[in-house]
Amino acid sequence: MASNVLPHPRVWFITGSSTGFGRALAEAVLTHGDRLVATARHPERLQDLVRSSPDRVQLLPLDVTNPPQSQDAAAQAVAHFGRIDVLVNNAGYGLLGAVEEATDAETRQELETNFFGVLHVTRAVLPFLRRQRSGHILMMASVDGFIGETGAGIYNASKFAIEGLSEALAQDVAPLGIHVTLIEPGYFRTDFTGRSLKEAARQIEDYAQTSGVAREQVRHINGKQPGDPKRAAQAMIHVVETAHPPLRLVLGADALSRVRHKLQQVKEEVDSWEATTVSTAFAATSTRSSG
Ligand SMILES: NC(=O)c1ccc[n+]([C@@H]2O[C@H](COP(=O)([O-])OP(=O)(O)OC[C@H]3O[C@@H](n4cnc5c(N)ncnc54)[C@H](OP(=O)(O)O)[C@@H]3O)[C@@H](O)[C@H]2O)c1
Known part of the structure:
Protein backbone atom coordinates (compact mmCIF):
# COMPACT_ATOMS: atom_id res chain seq x y z
CA MET A 1 0.00 0.00 0.00
CA ALA A 2 1.38 3.47 -0.92
CA SER A 3 2.45 5.53 2.08
CA ASN A 4 0.56 8.73 2.71
CA VAL A 5 3.35 10.18 4.87
CA LEU A 6 4.90 13.45 3.67
CA PRO A 7 8.45 13.18 2.28
CA HIS A 8 11.35 14.07 4.59
CA PRO A 9 12.79 16.71 4.88
CA ARG A 10 9.53 18.65 4.97
CA VAL A 11 8.91 22.36 4.59
CA TRP A 12 6.96 23.80 7.53
CA PHE A 13 5.20 27.16 7.31
CA ILE A 14 4.36 28.43 10.81
CA THR A 15 2.41 31.56 11.77
CA GLY A 16 3.13 33.34 15.05
CA SER A 17 6.64 31.89 15.40
CA SER A 18 7.91 34.43 17.94
CA THR A 19 6.99 32.75 21.25
CA GLY A 20 5.09 29.84 22.78
CA PHE A 21 3.96 26.94 20.59
CA GLY A 22 5.14 28.61 17.38
CA ARG A 23 8.65 29.17 18.66
CA ALA A 24 8.90 25.71 20.26
CA LEU A 25 7.72 24.07 17.05
CA ALA A 26 10.11 26.16 14.91
CA GLU A 27 13.06 24.94 16.99
CA ALA A 28 11.84 21.33 17.02
CA VAL A 29 11.34 21.27 13.25
CA LEU A 30 14.95 22.39 12.71
CA THR A 31 16.31 19.86 15.20
CA HIS A 32 14.32 17.26 13.29
CA GLY A 33 16.19 18.15 10.09
CA ASP A 34 13.24 19.80 8.33
CA ARG A 35 13.00 23.20 6.63
CA LEU A 36 11.24 26.14 8.15
CA VAL A 37 9.35 29.19 6.98
CA ALA A 38 9.06 31.10 10.24
CA THR A 39 6.56 33.90 9.94
CA ALA A 40 5.90 36.57 12.55
CA ARG A 41 4.79 40.16 12.90
CA HIS A 42 8.42 40.98 13.78
CA PRO A 43 10.57 38.39 12.00
CA GLU A 44 13.75 40.35 12.79
CA ARG A 45 13.41 38.95 16.33
CA LEU A 46 13.94 35.43 14.96
CA GLN A 47 17.42 35.96 13.52
CA ASP A 48 18.87 33.38 15.91
CA LEU A 49 16.95 30.66 14.00
CA VAL A 50 18.69 31.69 10.78
CA ARG A 51 22.06 31.76 12.50
CA SER A 52 21.51 28.19 13.77
CA SER A 53 20.46 26.77 10.36
CA PRO A 54 21.19 29.33 7.62
CA ASP A 55 20.21 27.10 4.68
CA ARG A 56 17.04 25.73 6.18
CA ALA A 73 4.33 34.97 2.29
CA ALA A 74 2.96 31.76 0.75
CA ALA A 75 4.35 32.68 -2.68
CA GLN A 76 7.77 33.63 -1.25
CA ALA A 77 7.96 30.38 0.71
CA VAL A 78 7.31 28.32 -2.41
CA ALA A 79 9.73 30.45 -4.45
CA HIS A 80 12.42 29.76 -1.82
CA PHE A 81 11.90 26.09 -0.94
CA GLY A 82 9.86 24.89 -3.91
CA ARG A 83 6.97 23.63 -1.78
CA ILE A 84 5.11 23.79 1.52
CA ASP A 85 4.39 20.49 3.26
CA VAL A 86 2.97 21.54 6.59
CA LEU A 87 1.02 24.72 7.32
CA VAL A 88 0.67 25.49 11.02
CA ASN A 89 -2.04 28.05 11.70
CA ASN A 90 -0.78 28.93 15.15
CA ALA A 91 -1.04 32.73 15.59
CA GLY A 92 -3.79 33.78 17.96
CA TYR A 93 -4.64 35.34 21.30
CA GLY A 94 -7.23 35.08 24.06
CA LEU A 95 -9.93 37.55 25.06
CA PHE A 116 -10.19 35.29 9.52
CA GLY A 117 -6.40 35.17 9.98
CA VAL A 118 -6.50 31.38 9.75
CA LEU A 119 -8.82 31.58 6.75
CA HIS A 120 -6.59 34.05 4.83
CA VAL A 121 -3.42 32.03 5.39
CA THR A 122 -5.11 28.72 4.59
CA ARG A 123 -6.55 30.09 1.36
CA ALA A 124 -3.14 31.50 0.41
CA VAL A 125 -1.37 28.16 0.93
CA LEU A 126 -4.02 25.74 -0.38
CA PRO A 127 -3.37 26.32 -4.13
CA PHE A 128 0.21 25.07 -3.62
CA LEU A 129 -0.89 22.04 -1.59
CA ARG A 130 -3.53 21.21 -4.22
CA ARG A 131 -0.95 21.44 -6.98
CA GLN A 132 1.36 19.10 -5.04
CA ARG A 133 -1.55 16.79 -4.19
CA GLY A 151 -15.37 34.40 30.67
CA ALA A 152 -14.17 32.99 27.36
CA GLY A 153 -17.27 33.27 25.15
CA ILE A 154 -15.72 35.35 22.36
CA TYR A 155 -12.51 33.32 22.37
CA ASN A 156 -14.68 30.16 22.38
CA ALA A 157 -16.57 31.50 19.36
CA SER A 158 -13.33 32.09 17.45
CA LYS A 159 -12.02 28.60 18.19
CA PHE A 160 -15.37 26.84 17.65
CA ALA A 161 -15.38 28.53 14.23
CA ILE A 162 -12.01 26.92 13.50
CA GLU A 163 -13.41 23.54 14.53
CA GLY A 164 -16.33 23.77 12.09
CA LEU A 165 -14.17 25.16 9.32
CA SER A 166 -11.60 22.40 9.77
CA GLU A 167 -14.08 19.52 9.89
CA ALA A 168 -15.49 20.68 6.55
CA LEU A 169 -12.12 21.57 5.04
CA ALA A 170 -10.76 18.12 5.91
CA GLY A 186 -5.30 22.60 27.48
CA TYR A 187 -3.16 25.01 29.49
CA PHE A 188 0.42 25.27 28.21
CA ARG A 189 3.19 27.49 29.58
CA THR A 190 3.49 30.07 26.82
CA ASP A 191 2.85 33.83 26.70
CA PHE A 192 -0.85 33.11 26.11
CA THR A 193 -2.07 33.96 29.63
CA GLY A 194 0.56 36.69 29.96
CA ARG A 195 1.37 39.35 27.39
CA SER A 196 -0.92 37.87 24.72
CA LEU A 197 -4.08 37.83 26.83
CA LYS A 198 -6.53 40.68 26.34
CA GLU A 199 -9.42 41.51 28.65
CA ALA A 200 -12.71 43.13 27.76
CA ALA A 201 -12.33 46.67 29.09
CA ARG A 202 -15.90 46.79 30.34
CA GLN A 203 -16.87 44.88 33.49
CA ILE A 204 -20.49 44.39 34.55
CA GLU A 205 -21.06 43.72 38.24
CA ASP A 206 -23.73 41.08 37.53
CA TYR A 207 -21.02 38.85 36.01
CA ALA A 208 -18.65 39.10 38.99
CA GLN A 209 -19.43 35.53 40.15
CA THR A 210 -19.08 33.94 36.70
CA SER A 211 -16.88 35.71 34.18
CA GLY A 212 -15.29 37.83 36.91
CA VAL A 213 -14.05 34.74 38.74
CA ALA A 214 -12.79 33.26 35.46
CA ARG A 215 -10.79 36.45 34.74
CA GLU A 216 -9.04 36.03 38.11
CA GLN A 217 -8.37 32.32 37.67
CA VAL A 218 -6.83 32.64 34.22
CA ARG A 219 -4.45 35.37 35.36
CA HIS A 220 -3.52 33.23 38.36
CA ILE A 221 -2.55 30.21 36.25
CA ASN A 222 0.05 32.18 34.28
CA GLY A 223 3.47 30.53 34.79
CA LYS A 224 1.92 27.45 36.42
CA GLN A 225 0.30 25.81 33.36
CA PRO A 226 0.98 22.04 33.29
CA GLY A 227 1.69 21.79 29.55
CA ASP A 228 5.21 22.03 28.10
CA PRO A 229 5.20 23.61 24.60
CA LYS A 230 8.36 21.69 23.65
CA ARG A 231 6.54 18.40 24.27
CA ALA A 232 3.55 19.71 22.33
CA ALA A 233 5.91 20.40 19.42
CA GLN A 234 7.07 16.76 19.48
CA ALA A 235 3.43 15.63 19.43
CA MET A 236 2.75 17.84 16.38
CA ILE A 237 5.77 16.42 14.53
CA HIS A 238 4.57 12.91 15.41
CA VAL A 239 1.10 13.57 14.01
CA VAL A 240 2.55 14.84 10.73
CA GLU A 241 4.62 11.67 10.43
CA THR A 242 1.61 9.40 10.87
CA ALA A 243 0.10 7.73 7.81
CA HIS A 244 -3.45 8.21 9.12
CA PRO A 245 -3.46 11.42 11.17
CA PRO A 246 -6.45 12.22 13.39
CA LEU A 247 -8.88 15.08 12.75
CA ARG A 248 -8.45 16.09 16.40
CA LEU A 249 -5.43 15.83 18.68
CA VAL A 250 -6.11 16.79 22.28
CA LEU A 251 -2.97 17.89 24.12
CA GLY A 252 -2.62 17.69 27.90
CA ALA A 253 -4.27 15.57 30.60
CA ASP A 254 -6.29 18.63 31.74
CA ALA A 255 -7.75 18.99 28.24
CA LEU A 256 -8.41 15.26 27.95
CA SER A 257 -10.52 15.04 31.09
CA ARG A 258 -12.53 18.12 30.06
CA VAL A 259 -13.17 16.73 26.57
CA ARG A 260 -14.26 13.36 27.98
CA HIS A 261 -16.56 15.08 30.47
CA LYS A 262 -18.21 17.15 27.73
CA LEU A 263 -18.69 14.13 25.44
CA GLN A 264 -20.40 12.31 28.31
CA GLN A 265 -22.58 15.34 29.16
CA VAL A 266 -23.67 15.80 25.55
CA LYS A 267 -24.51 12.12 25.22
CA GLU A 268 -26.58 12.11 28.41
CA GLU A 269 -28.48 15.25 27.43
CA VAL A 270 -29.15 14.11 23.87
CA ASP A 271 -30.37 10.73 25.15
CA SER A 272 -32.62 12.18 27.85
CA TRP A 273 -34.35 14.49 25.33
CA GLU A 274 -34.68 11.86 22.61
CA ALA A 275 -38.48 11.65 22.78
CA THR A 276 -38.85 15.40 22.16
CA THR A 277 -36.15 15.36 19.49
CA VAL A 278 -37.89 12.73 17.38
CA SER A 279 -41.39 14.16 17.99
CA THR A 280 -40.93 16.96 15.45
CA ALA A 281 -41.46 15.20 12.12
CA PHE A 282 -44.77 15.59 10.23
CA ALA A 283 -47.33 13.17 11.52
CA ALA A 284 -47.31 10.01 9.42
CA THR A 285 -49.97 10.39 6.70
CA SER A 286 -52.22 7.55 5.79
CA THR A 287 -51.97 6.34 2.19
CA ARG A 288 -54.26 8.48 0.05
CA SER A 289 -56.78 6.83 -2.13
CA SER A 290 -56.30 7.68 -5.77
CA GLY A 291 -59.97 8.26 -6.58
N1 LIG B 1 -0.99 28.33 25.70
C1 LIG B 1 -2.17 27.80 25.86
O1 LIG B 1 -2.55 27.42 26.98
C2 LIG B 1 -3.06 27.58 24.68
C3 LIG B 1 -4.10 26.66 24.79
C4 LIG B 1 -4.91 26.42 23.69
C5 LIG B 1 -4.67 27.08 22.50
N2 LIG B 1 -3.64 27.99 22.41
C6 LIG B 1 -3.44 28.63 21.11
O2 LIG B 1 -2.08 28.51 20.74
C7 LIG B 1 -1.77 29.52 19.78
C8 LIG B 1 -0.41 30.12 20.08
O3 LIG B 1 -0.45 30.75 21.33
P1 LIG B 1 0.66 30.50 22.45
O4 LIG B 1 0.01 29.74 23.54
O5 LIG B 1 1.89 29.98 21.85
O6 LIG B 1 0.83 31.99 23.00
P2 LIG B 1 1.96 33.10 22.70
O7 LIG B 1 3.26 32.64 23.25
O8 LIG B 1 1.40 34.35 23.23
O9 LIG B 1 2.06 33.16 21.12
C9 LIG B 1 1.07 33.78 20.34
C10 LIG B 1 1.68 34.04 18.98
O10 LIG B 1 0.67 34.53 18.11
C11 LIG B 1 1.20 35.66 17.46
N3 LIG B 1 0.17 36.56 16.95
C12 LIG B 1 -0.87 37.13 17.59
N4 LIG B 1 -1.58 37.90 16.76
C13 LIG B 1 -0.98 37.80 15.53
C14 LIG B 1 -1.24 38.34 14.26
N5 LIG B 1 -2.26 39.18 14.03
N6 LIG B 1 -0.42 38.00 13.23
C15 LIG B 1 0.63 37.16 13.42
N7 LIG B 1 0.94 36.65 14.61
C16 LIG B 1 0.14 36.95 15.66
C17 LIG B 1 2.10 36.32 18.48
O11 LIG B 1 2.98 37.22 17.82
P3 LIG B 1 3.64 38.53 18.52
O12 LIG B 1 4.91 38.04 19.14
O13 LIG B 1 3.85 39.47 17.39
O14 LIG B 1 2.65 39.03 19.55
C18 LIG B 1 2.79 35.08 19.03
O15 LIG B 1 3.81 34.66 18.17
C19 LIG B 1 -2.94 30.52 19.81
O16 LIG B 1 -3.73 30.33 18.66
C20 LIG B 1 -3.71 30.13 21.07
O17 LIG B 1 -5.08 30.42 20.96
C21 LIG B 1 -2.85 28.26 23.47
Missing part, protein backbone atom coordinates in the same frame (compact mmCIF):
# COMPACT_ATOMS: atom_id res chain seq x y z
CA VAL A 57 15.25 28.83 7.47
CA GLN A 58 13.32 31.56 5.73
CA LEU A 59 11.99 34.41 7.88
CA LEU A 60 8.97 36.28 6.58
CA PRO A 61 6.84 39.12 7.94
CA LEU A 62 3.24 38.05 8.43
CA ASP A 63 0.44 39.65 10.34
CA VAL A 64 -2.33 37.14 9.73
CA THR A 65 -4.95 39.89 9.65
CA ASN A 66 -3.35 41.17 6.44
CA PRO A 67 -4.60 39.06 3.46
CA PRO A 68 -2.15 40.41 0.81
CA GLN A 69 0.74 39.69 3.19
CA SER A 70 -0.53 36.10 3.56
CA GLN A 71 -0.53 35.69 -0.23
CA ASP A 72 2.98 37.17 -0.48
CA LEU A 96 -11.29 37.37 28.61
CA GLY A 97 -14.70 38.65 29.56
CA ALA A 98 -18.39 37.83 29.57
CA VAL A 99 -20.09 37.78 26.18
CA GLU A 100 -22.00 40.98 27.02
CA GLU A 101 -18.89 42.73 28.35
CA ALA A 102 -16.83 42.43 25.16
CA THR A 103 -17.43 45.33 22.79
CA ASP A 104 -18.09 44.86 19.12
CA ALA A 105 -14.57 46.14 18.33
CA GLU A 106 -12.93 43.73 20.80
CA THR A 107 -15.00 40.86 19.40
CA ARG A 108 -14.25 41.66 15.77
CA GLN A 109 -10.52 41.99 16.45
CA GLU A 110 -10.48 38.56 18.10
CA LEU A 111 -12.26 36.96 15.15
CA GLU A 112 -10.10 38.93 12.69
CA THR A 113 -7.01 37.22 14.12
CA ASN A 114 -8.22 33.82 15.36
CA PHE A 115 -10.68 33.06 12.57
CA SER A 134 -0.07 16.56 -0.69
CA GLY A 135 0.24 18.51 2.53
CA HIS A 136 -0.93 18.73 6.11
CA ILE A 137 -2.64 21.68 7.78
CA LEU A 138 -2.37 21.88 11.57
CA MET A 139 -4.99 24.17 13.05
CA MET A 140 -4.04 25.45 16.47
CA ALA A 141 -7.51 25.38 17.94
CA SER A 142 -7.96 24.75 21.66
CA VAL A 143 -9.89 22.71 24.16
CA ASP A 144 -11.82 26.01 24.26
CA GLY A 145 -12.89 25.27 20.68
CA PHE A 146 -14.67 22.18 21.99
CA ILE A 147 -15.98 23.40 25.34
CA GLY A 148 -17.47 26.81 26.06
CA GLU A 149 -16.80 28.39 29.44
CA THR A 150 -17.79 31.55 31.24
CA GLN A 171 -13.51 16.62 3.74
CA ASP A 172 -12.96 19.17 0.92
CA VAL A 173 -9.28 18.32 0.61
CA ALA A 174 -9.03 14.63 1.57
CA PRO A 175 -9.38 13.45 -2.07
CA LEU A 176 -6.51 15.82 -2.97
CA GLY A 177 -4.07 14.12 -0.59
CA ILE A 178 -4.20 16.90 2.01
CA HIS A 179 -4.73 16.26 5.74
CA VAL A 180 -6.21 18.62 8.32
CA THR A 181 -5.66 18.17 12.06
CA LEU A 182 -7.14 20.27 14.84
CA ILE A 183 -4.73 20.68 17.75
CA GLU A 184 -6.67 21.11 21.00
CA PRO A 185 -4.35 22.04 23.86
